[in-house]
Amino acid sequence: MERGEWKKSLRGKPCAACKQQRKKCEEDCVFAPYFPAESQQRFAMLHHVYGTSNVGNILKELDVSQREEAMKTLAYQAEARVRDPVHGCMGFIYNLEEKLEKRKMDVQRAKLELAKYISPEKISELMQNEAQHNQP
Amino acid sequence: MERGEWKKSLRGKPCAACKQQRKKCEEDCVFAPYFPAESQQRFAMLHHVYGTSNVGNILKELDVSQREEAMKTLAYQAEARVRDPVHGCMGFIYNLEEKLEKRKMDVQRAKLELAKYISPEKISELMQNEAQHNQP
Known part of the structure; x- marks a missing residue:
């Protein structure tokens, strides 16, 4: 949210955090740029x-430049925790890891099959970004 | 941590949460089974x-049966947020999504190459768990 917009929203209503705390939303409120009244x-x-x-x-x-992204990721994580109070967004991580494991097996199976028809060098060439995947 | 072990740790020191709050660690403390003094x-x-x-x-x-797993995922997320205050564990999610996208491309490339040598039916058979991946 731009500074101008924020001031506009401030004129009308306090930000969502100040409303939650039932206090006046001051001009230097740290929440206001990220949590307008509508949020x-x-x-x-x-x-x-x-x-x-x-x-x-x-x-x-x-730093001010990092705050918007941080609030986005925090809101996403909070939503995930409300939806799944046991796993939170770790549920997505487990799910993605499982999918990735299955895809790795698919690639492995395809490579084994391809090895019947083309050379190992040609396979490596085909899977150009292999090295990147194995980076930690 | 088993109930017995917890009592043993309680005899010695208050749990990590009560120590943080500088209060007495009572027998029915909700934190004690998951955060012994050592944590x-x-x-x-x-x-x-x-x-x-x-x-x-x-x-x-x-529910008591869900608490240990919830504390594990919460601790993991907290550690991720301390390490990366902007993205928290969303950083892992972005990273895994990127890896998964690359693996999908690898599978796609391998399929295209395989199509030169074997039938589409044989390729589908090879990638048996394809349907599972496309589930939401």
């Missing part, structure tokens, strides 16, 4: 999982 | 990212 539901999840003061601490520790 | 460093990260009371709320909302 109350999204902020409620962040408040439930992290607590407003912890979200504020995370914001203050970051 | 202070691990708990400090959870406290920093989520706050002790929020971790306590998450624990209390869950």
Whole structure:
């Protein structure tokens, strides 16, 4: 959100974090640029999982240029935790790891089959980005 | 941690969460089974990212059988957020998604090459678990 837009929203209503805390939304509010009044539901999840003061601490520790991305990832994680209180977004990670493992097996199977028809060098050439995958 | 072990650790020292809050660790402490005295460093990260009371709320909302797994995923996420305050464990997700995309391209390339030598039916047979991957 641009500074101008934020001021506009401020004139109307307090940001979602200040509304949650029932306090006045000051001009230098750290939450206001990322949680306009309309984002109350999204902020409620962040408040439930992290607590407003912890979200504020995370914001203050970051450079202004990094805050928007950090709030996006935090909101995504909070939503995942509300949806799946046991695994949170680790559920996605487990799922992706499993898919990746299956794809690796597919590539392996295809390579074995290809080895019947083409040379190992040609296979390596085909899978150009192989080295990148094995990087940690 | 088994109930017996927990009691043993309780006799010696308060759990990491009670130590953090400088309070007495009672017998029915919700944190004690998951955060023994030795896990202070691990708990400090959870406290920093989520706050002790929020971790306590998450624990209390869950069935006892789900708590250990929930604390494992929460600790993993907290560690990821401390290491990467902007992306947290979303960094792993982006990385895995990118790897999966590359693997998909590898499979696609291998299929195209294989199509020169074997029938589409044989390729499908080879990639047996294809259907599973495309499930949401």
